[in-house]
Amino acid sequence: MSTTVTTAPITVLANIQDPDDTKNVYYQSGGYRLSRPVLEGAQAKRTFDAIPTVDVSKIFSPDLEVRKAIAAEVGKVCEEVGFFYAANPPVSRDKMDAAMDMVKSFFRLPQEDLLKLHVDNSQGVKGYLPFAFRDGRRCRASYSFGRDYTNPEQHFVQKAPDGTVGLNQWPDETLPAFRTVLYEYYQDVFVFARQMLHIFSLALGLDETDLDDAFRFPLNDITMQYYPVQDPNEQSSIVPHADYGGFTLLYQDDIGGLEVLNANGVWVPAPPHDHAYVVNTGSYMEVLSNGRFPATVHRAFGNPRVDRFSLPFFYNPDPNVMIAPHPKLVKDGDETITPQDVSRRQIKGLMTNRPHHPFFAKLRALGLTDEELTFDLVTQPLATIEEKFGKK
Numbered sequence: 001m002s003t004t005v006t007t008a009p010i011t012v013l014a015n016i017q018d019p020d021d022t023k024n025v026y027y028q029s030g031g032y033r034l035s036r037p038v039l040e041g042a043q044a045k046r047t048f049d050a051i052p053t054v055d056v057s058k059i060f061s062p063d064l065e066v067r068k069a070i071a072a073e074v075g076k077v078c079e080e081v082g083f084f085y086a087a088n089p090p091v092s093r094d095k096m097d098a099a100m101d102m103v104k105s106f107f108r109l110p111q112e113d114l115l116k117l118h119v120d121n122s123q124g125v126k127g128y129l130p131f132a133f134r135d136g137r138r139c140r141a142s143y144s145f146g147r148d149y150t151n152p153e154q155h156f157v158q159k160a161p162d163g164t165v166g167l168n169q170w171p172d173e174t175l176p177a178f179r180t181v182l183y184e185y186y187q188d189v190f191v192f193a194r195q196m197l198h199i200f201s202l203a204l205g206l207d208e209t210d211l212d213d214a215f216r217f218p219l220n221d222i223t224m225q226y227y228p229v230q231d232p233n234e235q236s237s238i239v240p241h242a243d244y245g246g247f248t249l250l251y252q253d254d255i256g257g258l259e260v261l262n263a264n265g266v267w268v269p270a271p272p273h274d275h276a277y278v279v280n281t282g283s284y285m286e287v288l289s290n291g292r293f294p295a296t297v298h299r300a301f302g303n304p305r306v307d308r309f310s311l312p313f314f315y316n317p318d319p320n321v322m323i324a325p326h327p328k329l330v331k332d333g334d335e336t337i338t339p340q341d342v343s344r345r346q347i348k349g350l351m352t353n354r355p356h357h358p359f360f361a362k363l364r365a366l367g368l369t370d371e372e373l374t375f376d377l378v379t380q381p382l383a384t385i386e387e388k389f390g391k392k
């Protein structure tokens, strides 16, 4: 797919598409504004025009051949599209419904209550991110919680050492059931994600657990999105982009608004399918797979009549891991993909996206070098960090 870097890096939500340029589609990748030509007629390539579906009801089958058959389908759609519907997922419909109801209740809380959970209060930038505005109009608000081993609900993965700083923030006073309902959902979707990793591994022709080491303590999170009613002529509420994580398990409400870019520069809708997940691979999976599973560009709109909500679960590698193509997938002379430092990218992303975040401002003020700024720091008290680097 041909792609052109057209401008300097962008770091904020912007009107990325040039409305006067109908010959190119613009999107964001790695902090740059890129474009892809719209190809029509004889110029058009063979590409997808719909999002395929894979039935994942048997992903926990005890029969390896059954799991391999699912993996074969997943491998094909990941190579050709990068997005698919996972139908009949191993997450209870009741839990999916309860979680989505809770998302809607959460965003209906008074702004003053939501602002008490502002991401700037969390060293890990977890919590409520108020509406982004474009041309004076609200386009999106979000709330995230994620890997935080001080939360007992995550002790099935790991328990944080004493003194670790908690990152997640909960509306315990205003919406007490939120934490319980969301964690019940999270625990199921986490198990689903772990098994999907095995399916991706089989899909690449690897042993089922070959990718596990990169995801031992995954930097996963749920970032729920609220898209208020949007004028149909407005641009996407999320800048068109390819995910930079491992992979995403998206549960969207029944409104729709997600679109995926094909090789001809055509936006293909990914409308909601009843209780199915939209699964897509991110840039770390692209690297692990040595380019076989690309991170595909997508965007999302609000609806012109009703509010829209979505509930993506991002499954990202362990921040202490360097992501490189799996050695079994690399042949001589085939080492073209640059390894990626998860911790470095994560902390750089946080500092770029939240330049005025109080915790990162303090880290910057300590004068720590890039090498010293690791993701592990975000779970340590500032006093400990100051002491560790002799800044006290």
Ligand SMILES: [Fe+2]
Residues within 6 Å of the ligand: 241, 242, 243, 298
């Ligand atoms: Fe995305």
